[in-house]
Every structure is written in C-alpha cells, then in structure tokens.
Amino acid sequence: MGSFTSTAVTTGDGVRIAYRLDGDPDKPVLLLSNSIATDLHMWDGQVPALTEHFRLLRYDARGHGESGVPDGPYSLDRLGRDVVELLDALALQKVHVLGLSLGGFVAQWLAIHVPERVDRLVLSNTAAYLGPPQQWDGPIAELLAAPDMRATAETFLGNWFPARMLQGDDEVVEGFRRTLLATRREGVAGSWAVVRDADLRRTATLIRSPTLVIAGEHDTVTSAAHGEELAGIVPGARLAVLPTVHMANVERQEEFLDAVLGFLIERR
Template sequence: MNELSFVAAGDGTRIAYRIDGASDRPVLMLSNSIGTDLRMWDGQIEALSRHYRVLRYDTRGHGGSGVPLGAYSLDRLGRDAIELLDALNIDRVHFLGLSLGGFIGQWLGVHAPERIDRLILSNTSSYLGPAGQWDERIASVLSATDMGETAQMFLGNWFPKSMLDAGSPIVETFRAMLLATDRQGLAGSYAAVRDADLRRTIALIERPTLVIAGQYDTVTAASHSDAIAATVPGAKLLVLPAVHLSNVEFPREFVAAVLEFLAA
C-alpha cells in the first residue's frame, strides 16, 4: 500500500493524499465525507484504478491532513483541491465527491470549471439549512466528553439498520475512522456546510454531471439530489436503494455507474 504524501495548501495547512493507478491514465479525484478519510474509497480503488489514475486526499480536518482551528469555508475547501492539483501539476480531472466532497465538487464546477472534465456528485446537497442545527452540532461535538456518541450518530445516519445490527466489519472500519477524527475537524467542516448555499449558483455548472442519490438517505435526502439534477444543465440522476454511503452499500452498482458515466 502506498504511504500518504503531503502538500501544503495556500494557508500552510498540510493536505494528505495518495495516488493509485498508472501515470498515463486520466486522473479521477475522489473527495471524502465529513467524519471519514480517503480510506472511505478503499473498496472502489481496485476497479477504478484499472481505468484511471486515482487521486484521493483527506479533506482538511480529517485523516492525515492538518486540523486548523475555527470555521472552515467551502471556498477554502475548494481551493485546497485546486492547490493540490497545482502542486501535482495536474491540469484537469474527473471529480467524484460524496456528501461534503459533493459540496466541494459543486463549488469546483461553478468556480473552477476549467479544472474539471466530468463531475460526479454523490449523496450530497446544495444547501443543508437551517444554520442553527449546525451551530448546535458544533457546540455539541466540541463539548463532548468523548467521540463515542458522535460516532454512533454518524453510523446511524450512514448505514441501514441491518448492517448496524449485524456488526458488519465495514461498519467497524468506519467507526474507527470517526473515532480517529479530530473534533476540531468536524466542527470546522460543520461550519463549511452551515454557510454553504449553492442552490442558485449550480445552474452555472457546464461540465457533464452525474448525481447519485440514496433512496433512504436521511442526511442528504434523495429530494436534494433531485433538486441538484434539475438545476445543473443536462445532469443525469441515479438513485440507489442506499442510505448515505452509496459507494459502500452498493459498491458494484456504484462503480459501474461511475465508469459508464466517465467513459461516455
């Protein structure tokens, strides 16, 4: 397994990344959800890296990346992605983001279309208001005695009850990721989602776009994906019978849809 590599973002924050796949292939960039790191894509790498040079990175506040204090902004998270590409001398990528990664993908589609070939937005939203709920979550995660309760909340939002009750090994893998996530990273990322509203601006996205929804997603409801697909010109919509982590619950169908869309 490749070790993590690191670059510095424009504000000096360390961004961790790794690359899988041959250097002569087109680049597919993957962006993770809040509370995970680049390992959330482990189950898809073998299939994706047969066709693409896969670039994964840890969003600031997560995994091997730095954890600045205070609120993060979607603008800063988007520029982290661009500055990583700049550091690696990569001009253009296909971009796949899930949840928070999908917010970042929308921002890139609006603000840096020249860096994107095809855009895949999975289990995400263009707006997750009202702001007050995020302020409560920020206060709660920063004051919690430990991360156990926060991890349990996330897992309940991410996986179907059947997987949780069965004590699935994959659930425990994600629990470990959550427990290893710095609470400041969660709080900073919550703030980025709190302050983001892309409902109007995503109409400016010109890149070919696939929206993947989870039929049973309680975090970024399928109706949010409907709204994105209806607003982004020409966007395609795929609904999987998943909760929030469509790539984990339905890996075969997820990868097949991604590869078919990218090859179109």
Template sequence: MDNFSYFTTSDGVSIAHRMDGHDNKPVLVLSNSIGTTLRMWDGQVAELSRHFSVLRYDARGHGASSVPAGPYSVARLGHDVLELMDTLGIGQAHFLGLSLGGIVGQWLGIHAPARIDRLVLSNTAPYLGPADRFDAPIAQALQADDMTATAETFLHDWFPASMFEARDPAVQTFRTMLLTTSRHGLVGSWRAVQDTDMRQDIACITRPTLVIAGEHDTVTAASYSVQMAQTIPGATLLVLPAVHLSNVEFPREFVDAVVKFLLSPGA
C-alpha cells in the same frame, strides 16, 4: 496502505494524499465525506484504478492532514483541491465527491470549470439549512468528553439497521475513522456546510455531471439530488436503494455507474 504524500496549502495546512493506478490514465479525484478519511474509498479503488489515475486526499481537519483552527469555508476546501492538482501538475481531472466532498465538487464545478472534466456528485446537496440546525450538534461535539456519541449518531445516519444487525465490518471501519477524527476538524467542516447555499449557483455548472442519490438517505435526502439534477444543465440522476454511503452499501452498482459515466463518449 498509509504511504501518503503531503503538500502544504497556501495557508500553511498539510494535506495528505495518495495516487493509485497508472500514470498514463486520466486523473480522477476522490473527495471524502465529513468525519471520514480517504480510506472511505478503499472498496472502490481497485476497480477505479483500472481506468484512472485515482487521486485521494484527506480533507483538512481529517485523517493524516493537519487540523487548522476553524471555521473552514467551502471555497477554502475547493482551493485545497486546486492547489493539490497544481502541486502534482494536473491541469484537469474528473472529480467524484460524496456528501461534503460533493459540496466541494459543486463549488469546483461553479468556480473552476476549466479544471474539471466530468463531475460526479454523490449523496450531497447544495444547501442543508437552515443554518441553526447545526448549532446543537456542534455544541454537543465540542462539549463531549470524546467522539463516541457523535460517532454513533453519524453511523446511524449513514448505514441501514440491517448492517448493524449483521455486524457488517464496514460499520466498525467507519466507526474507527470517526473516533479518530478531531472534533475541531469535524466542527470546522460543519461550519463550512452551515454557511453554504449553492441552490441557484449550480445552474452555472457546465461540466457533464452525474448525480447519485440514496433513496433512504436521511442526511442529504434524495429530493436534494432530484433538484440538483434538474438544476444542473444536462445532469444525469441515479438513485440507489442506499442510505448515505452509497459507495459502501452498493459498491458494484456505484462503481459501474461512475466508470460508465466517466468513460462514455459525449456525456
């Protein structure tokens, strides 16, 4: 699986990426949540690549991409996507981001609408303040001996208790991703979220938008998604009975909704 390609951003960061699907299909960019890699989409790529050229990448500070010193900014994370598209000669693409990836998607919808065809914002929010709520977890992550405690906190925020009780293999897959994530990449990304407030700016998004929420999401509460769908002109809202990783808990419903939205005429 690890047959990545790499490109170097304008500020010297190596970004790992891979394409699945057919060259003659529209491009769909997938953007991962904080603490994960492009492998968070493994369960969806087979179906999505039937309809799209699926472009995945490891956000800076994650996976096989390099870990520059933080803090990062959402604008910088957005430019990473635009520069990746430029490198591959992609003028316009659909974009699907979850959590941090959805924050990047909002930024792209606001600041680079010509590059985005349709936008899917999953389990995300335009604002997760107040900013000081991140100070304690950032300090704990930096002071800990390793990522073990941080990983367990994330996992219990991401998955329902039933998946732990059933020893669902997905939990271990994501545990491994978290344990191998650099704390500096994690904290750099947290700082980007900490400084973000797009609650008013998302009203400027003109691209057709699908907002996907998790009914039981404790990270990016469904109420944020309701507000986003009401603020983004013409946006559609789908609420799944999920916690934070809707694509993992409800893969069939998630993919069906994404494909239907992206292929529907006149969304």
C-alpha cells in the same frame, strides 16, 4: 492496482493536506472527495475497479485523517482552494471529480469556480443546500463540548448505513467507526460549518461539466429530494437513485460503480 504514492502538500495558509495516488500514471485522473468524518480510505473498496480505468487521487480534507486540523470554522471556499493547490502541486490541469456528501459540495465548488480544471463531475449523496443554517449551530456546539467522539460516531454510523450493516461486527462498518473515533472534533465541527454556510442553489446553475447526480432512496442526511433538486439545478445533469442510505459507494458498491463508470467512460 498499479503503483501508488502517498505524501502531502502544504497549503498557502500553512495546513498539511495528505494525499495518495493509485494506479497507472498514463490513465486519466479521477479525484475523489470524502464525506465529513471520514478519510481517503472511505473509497478503499472501490479502488480496484476504478484503477482499471483511472489514476486515482485521494486526499484527506483539512481536519481529517493525516491532514492538519486548524481551528474552525472552515469555509467551502477554503476547502475548494485546498484541492486547487493540490492539483497545482501535482501539475494536474484537468481531472474528473467524484465527491460524496461534503465532498459533493467541494466538487460543486470546483466546477463553479475553476471549471477549466473539471472534466466530468459525479455528485453523490449530496445537495446544493442543507438549510436552514441555524439547525447546525446546536450540533456544532454540542460536539465541541463533548468529551470525545463516541456519541457523534454512533450518530454518524446510524445515518450512513442501513440497520442490517450495523448489526453484528461488519468489518467495513468497524473501519468507519475506528476512523470516526480517531477524527478530531475540531475537524468535524469546522466542516459542519461549511455545510451550514453553503448555499449553491444559484451558483450551481453555472456548472458546465457533464454531471451525474447519485442519490440514496433511503438517505436521511442528503435525501433523494436533495439529489433531485441538485440534478434540476445543474444544467443537463443526469440523476441516478440507488436503494441506499448515505454511503452509497459502500452499501451498494456494484450498482454505485456501474453508475459512476458508465458515466465517466462513456464515449463523448
């Protein structure tokens, strides 16, 4: 897997952003951006294959993992600027970007607002818009009023994985459950506000990075139709539909890696 470093930077508004670098420093950098209610370990299973070709930069979004949890709501602009400040701190001028779910929104923001920093772009199990906005207000309020993350954790797991993975004691699912239960409610609610307020259906037409959109055929969070819509908005984007629910990188790891690596390392 090569060497790794793990540390943190502090953003301009005083929030700690934890990150980890894995792999050979001489290889091109691939930035991975996570789903809501996960941390950088959501990619652990893919690290060995990806570090054969890339140096991986993973990070915990604000409100998650080892990063700070400021009061919400958060904005997509702020989450995007967290990444820009991280790239600046590491003196990384241009990287490939792979974002899943909320990470896909952040990845779109980067390609729109700092296009010079984004080489190739992979948008997995995500959307340009998940409206109407008011549908998010109830879940945000309920989560902030709940005693803990238990009920929300089970809802997330049911939305992320197929029934066959949720039956029994799947080690991977248990890892995601532990992360969910350890995540602060304020971080999840603040990030839900990002999704509530984001509408990239017009601005995503500005994306010029070569783009691959990956959608899950059985995804109930960001549906295959959302993926098709996004691929139709981003100029020249390709679409790959996998037979998955939401966490395509986990459920169908080999097919996911085939799609990602085939796109990222193809000859120009």
